[in-house]
Amino acid sequence: MTDHKFDGLLLNAEKPSRYLGSEVNAFHKDTREVSFLLAFPDTYEVGMSHLGLQILYSVLNEIPYAKAERCFAPWPDRESQLRLRKLPLTSLESQTPLINFDIVGFSLQYELSYTNVLNMLELGGIPLARAERKDNHPLIIAGGPCCFNPAPLAGFIDAFVIGEGEEIVSEIVAVLRTGKKKKIPRHDLLEQLAQISGIYVPAVHGKNQLIKKRIVADLNLWSHPINPVVPLMQTVHDRIILEIARGCTRGCRFCQAGMIWRPYRERNASLLMQMAEKLLSVTGHDEISLLSLSSGDYSCLEFLIKTLMKQHYSKRVALALPSLRVESLTGILIEEIKKTRKTSFTLAPEAGTDKMRRIINKGNTAEDLISIVDKVFAAAWKSIKLYFMLGLPYETQEDLEGIIELNHQVLKAARKRGQVTISLSTFVPKPHTPFQWEKQISLEETYIKQDFFRRRAKDRNLKLKWHDAKMSLLEGMFSRGDERLGELLEKAFRKGCRFDGWTELLRFELWQEAMDELGINPEEYLRERETNENLPWDNIDCGVSRQFLLQERKKSAETTATEDCRFANCQNCGVCDFSTIKNIFAKAEETQEIAPSPPTADFAAHEKVYRFTFNKLGRARFLSHLELSTALIRALRRSSISLVYSIGFHPHPKISFATATPVGMESREEYMDITALEYPADLNLLKSEINSALPQGIEVIEIKTIPPDTKPLSQTLYAFIYELYLPANIDENQLNIIKESIEKFLASASFKIQRISKGKTVIKEIRPFVQGLTLDANKKRIEATVRHTQEGSARPFDIIVHVLGFSKEEAKQIHFTKIKTLFF
Numbered sequence: 168m169t170d171h172k173f174d175g176l177l178l179n180a181e182k183p184s185r186y187l188g189s190e191v192n193a194f195h196k197d198t199r200e201v202s203f204l205l206a207f208p209d210t211y212e213v214g215m216s217h218l219g220l221q222i223l224y225s226v227l228n229e230i231p232y233a234k235a236e237r238c239f240a241p242w243p244d245r246e247s248q249l250r251l252r253k254l255p256l257t258s259l260e261s262q263t264p265l266i267n268f269d270i271v272g273f274s275l276q277y278e279l280s281y282t283n284v285l286n287m288l289e290l291g292g293i294p295l296a297r298a299e300r301k302d303n304h305p306l307i308i309a310g311g312p313c314c315f316n317p318a319p320l321a322g323f324i325d326a327f328v329i330g331e332g333e334e335i336v337s338e339i340v341a342v343l344r345t346g347k348k349k350k351i352p353r354h355d356l357l358e359q360l361a362q363i364s365g366i367y368v369p370a371v372h373g374k375n376q377l378i379k380k381r382i383v384a385d386l387n388l389w390s391h392p393i394n395p396v397v398p399l400m401q402t403v404h405d406r407i408i409l410e411i412a413r414g415c416t417r418g419c420r421f422c423q424a425g426m427i428w429r430p431y432r433e434r435n436a437s438l439l440m441q442m443a444e445k446l447l448s449v450t451g452h453d454e455i456s457l458l459s460l461s462s463g464d465y466s467c468l469e470f471l472i473k474t475l476m477k478q479h480y481s482k483r484v485a486l487a488l489p490s491l492r493v494e495s496l497t498g499i500l501i502e503e504i505k506k507t508r509k510t511s512f513t514l515a516p517e518a519g520t521d522k523m524r525r526i527i528n529k530g531n532t533a534e535d536l537i538s539i540v541d542k543v544f545a546a547a548w549k550s551i552k553l554y555f556m557l558g559l560p561y562e563t564q565e566d567l568e569g570i571i572e573l574n575h576q577v578l579k580a581a582r583k584r585g586q587v588t589i590s591l592s593t594f595v596p597k598p599h600t601p602f603q604w605e606k607q608i609s610l611e612e613t614y615i616k617q618d619f620f621r622r623r624a625k626d627r628n629l630k631l632k633w634h635d636a637k638m639s640l641l642e643g644m645f646s647r648g649d650e651r652l653g654e655l656l657e658k659a660f661r662k663g664c665r666f667d668g669w670t671e672l673l674r675f676e677l678w679q680e681a682m683d684e685l686g687i688n689p690e691e692y693l694r695e696r697e698t699n700e701n702l703p704w705d706n707i708d709c710g711v712s713r714q715f716l717l718q719e720r721k722k723s724a725e726t727t728a729t730e731d732c733r734f735a736n737c738q739n740c741g742v743c744d745f746s747t748i749k750n751i752f753a754k755a756e757e758t759q760e761i762a763p764s765p766p767t768a769d770f771a772a773h774e775k776v777y778r779f780t781f782n783k784l785g786r787a788r789f790l791s792h793l794e795l796s797t798a799l800i801r802a803l804r805r806s807s808i809s810l811v812y813s814i815g816f817h818p819h820p821k822i823s824f825a826t827a828t829p830v831g832m833e834s835r836e837e838y839m840d841i842t843a844l845e846y847p848a849d850l851n852l853l854k855s856e857i858n859s860a861l862p863q864g865i866e867v868i869e870i871k872t873i874p875p876d877t878k879p880l881s882q883t884l885y886a887f888i889y890e891l892y893l894p895a896n897i898d899e900n901q902l903n904i905i906k907e908s909i910e911k912f913l914a915s916a917s918f919k920i921q922r923i924s925k926g927k928t929v930i931k932e933i934r935p936f937v938q939g940l941t942l943d944a945n946k947k948r949i950e951a952t953v954r955h956t957q958e959g960s961a962r963p964f965d966i967i968v969h970v971l972g973f974s975k976e977e978a979k980q981i982h983f984t985k986i987k988t989l990f991f
């Protein structure tokens with residue numbers, strides 16, 4: 168891992184590892200033919216949890232003439248540093264400014280990330296308005312669910328990808344490649360892109376041409392991502408994502424995903440098992456998330472879960488099913504999942520009464536929920552989270568009372584066995600759903616409803632959580648917004664709005680100011696629409712017909728259910744052509760019993776303790792201790808050594824470290840002990856295997872066995888030796904001053920320093936800890952030997968500031984390295 172010109176910024180960043188880009192499996196291609204920046208308008212930890220980004224990164228980097236890199240929205244601390252130093256926003260991998268890419272493609276998952284899109288464009292040196300971009304500017308494209316109403320961003324985005332991206336991205340880069348070779352002007356290039364099915368180009372299509380979404384007909388033909396990037400920092404979903412199915416035909420009338428991603432397509436279980444095997448081996452993750460819009464619907468789920476658990480139990484791989492419907496959670500599933508860690512249990516009844524669940528076509532009953540809650544707590548889960556929506560069409564006070572009543576029943580079923588959290592969000596009508604014409608309740612109405620729950624839900628085992636009503640208001644405006652909202656968006660961005668989906672960063676007063684200045688009334692965007700009105704997204708065809716949506720809306724008023732076409736007749740939604748586009752189920756013959764992987768016997772008699780010496784150099788110095796240890800554990804899990812795990816519901820590998828090295832410090836000698844089954848081969852082979860799986864900058868230097876009765880590392884630790892090089896421009900006079908300071912320090916019996924710790928001023932004695940401090944004036948090198956005791960130690964940073972006399976800012980720029988660890 169080599170140093171980079173932007174590294175000076177990293178020590179001032181709240182989370183430096185957000186910006187490192189040197190993760191395991193990151194691509195560093197140097198092709199110059201077509202460069203594609205995958206831009207995610209949220210933080211690294213949110214973006215890296217998104218499967219779509221990893222899929223496109225994998226697909227694009229497989230194309231020999233294309234390279235894909237990544238960029239995430241800079242957190243405000245990073246943004247202010249970039250602006251202060253007039254530095255551009257760059258990609259993670261090669262630190263290339265956005266303006267130098269051929270294509271910048273934004274993933275639009277959530278309306279409240281729109282201000283970050285504008286911020287990233289501006290910081291990347293790209294004009295915000297598409298009309299102002301010249302031939303030398305990148306093409307700005309966007310994909311994701313928000314593109315199903317492109318109107319609010321139509322002034323900023325050159326081309327929208329409507330639908331699924333796996334196939335279409337290759338077509339886009341092919342057009343770019345030819346366009347670049349022939350030096351085709353920007354507008355002509357856009358005209359060529361507009362020819363690709365599923366692409367909406369506002370400058371070419373206008374508002375009258377209908378754009379039909381793209382669908383990947385058969386997921387079995389795609390197994391990306393092949394080598395997913397393994398984040399260095401902890402992300403929102405730090406695990407393997409195995410997409411078991413796409414689309415959903417349950418037909419919940421509020422759910423946009425259930426309409427726009429139809430039809431329902433399952434992957435075969437055999438392919439999923441191969442993918443899981445491969446993904447675990449290239450990442451070292453310890454959890455697999457089985458992803459789909461409703462994972463309990465997967466037709467071979469019990470078989471898949473049982474087989475995955477059998478095959479990967481020895482490595483303590485846990486399974487998560489993030490989107491379970493209440494009625495699909497069987498006792499067998501619970502039993503299988505609980506074999507390893509108990510992952511969080513979340514269920515979404517959405518409404519409080521059976522009547523309301525019929526209106527929204529959710530289909531499950533209070534009885535279903537109560538029986539599942541009972542099973543979940545009986546299986547020793549300690550908490551459960553339930554999602555509900557407020558302000559659904561036809562909602563009455565009785566439905567709100569129903570949520571309270573239902574939760575009392577849930578608490579009763581829980582019988583003080585655990586915590587119940589209810590999360591309440593405001594219903595936001597979404598385009599392309601049967602409820603797209605409905606009214607969204609105002610801020611005031613939301614507050615009244617929230618207040619009702621505050622007064623009524625008082626049980627101490629019941630925890631209430633709200634989705635911020637102001638965020639729902641903005642989400643509602645932009646979901647069904649028109650092109651005029653582009654003006655509002657830019658104004659709010661200019662006023663300083665960023666990360667509007669983050670409670671701590673939302674500045675709603677600035678949005679209100681912007682609305683007032685433009686004369687925009689939010690109620691105008693939240694109101695009920697007439698069915699004969701033109702809607703801003705009428706030019707987008709998601710496959711589900713308007714007639715079907717109207718019919719579903721009528722049925723909701725009549726409290727009539729619509730059956731799921733997977734288990735009943737086709738309901739004529741309009742998506743399928745029944746030739747290539749149709750519902751696809753995993754093949755039944757896939758479900759034969761598969762032999763478990765040979766068990767790795769956890770016999771204590773075969774256990775050994777191995778001592779690892781490793782280093783942490785270059786940009787790896789910006790990793791925190793947790794990030795460093797996670798990277799090491801993942802590399803160990805990818806290797807052929809069999810780790811020994813702790814017992815209990817949260818099994819952890821038995822690993823201990825000598826100490827934590829601070830962020831920013833390089834180290835040539837770190838130690839960790841691991842317990843594992845006796846390794847049958849040459850430990851040097853194991854070393855090479857582990858080193859090839861570690862991020863750049865971390866390297867195992869030696870592995871040796873140690874006697875079982877050896878004291879833990881932390882108990883035998885004696886001291887560290889550090890070295891630092893003074894700034895090259897330091898003159899002789901300054902060197903003499905430093906020399907005198909060192910002599911004075913060493914001659915003293917006591918040296919107290921004052922520093923701020925957790926907001927308080929503390930006095931700290933450092934002299935007894937510093938056993939040696941020498942200056943080599945010729946090399947401008949200082950070496951310090953510092954004791955490490957239970958009572959404390961002296962930080963190199965404090966020595967630089969308080970003993971050598973540098974300012975804190977200067978000290979941050981001085982590189983110091985731990986060169987040796989001494990033991991008793």
Ligand code: SF4
Nearest residue numbers: 732737738739740743
């Ligand atoms: S067209 Fe029929 S079978 Fe296909 S998704 Fe729609 S309702 Fe289901």
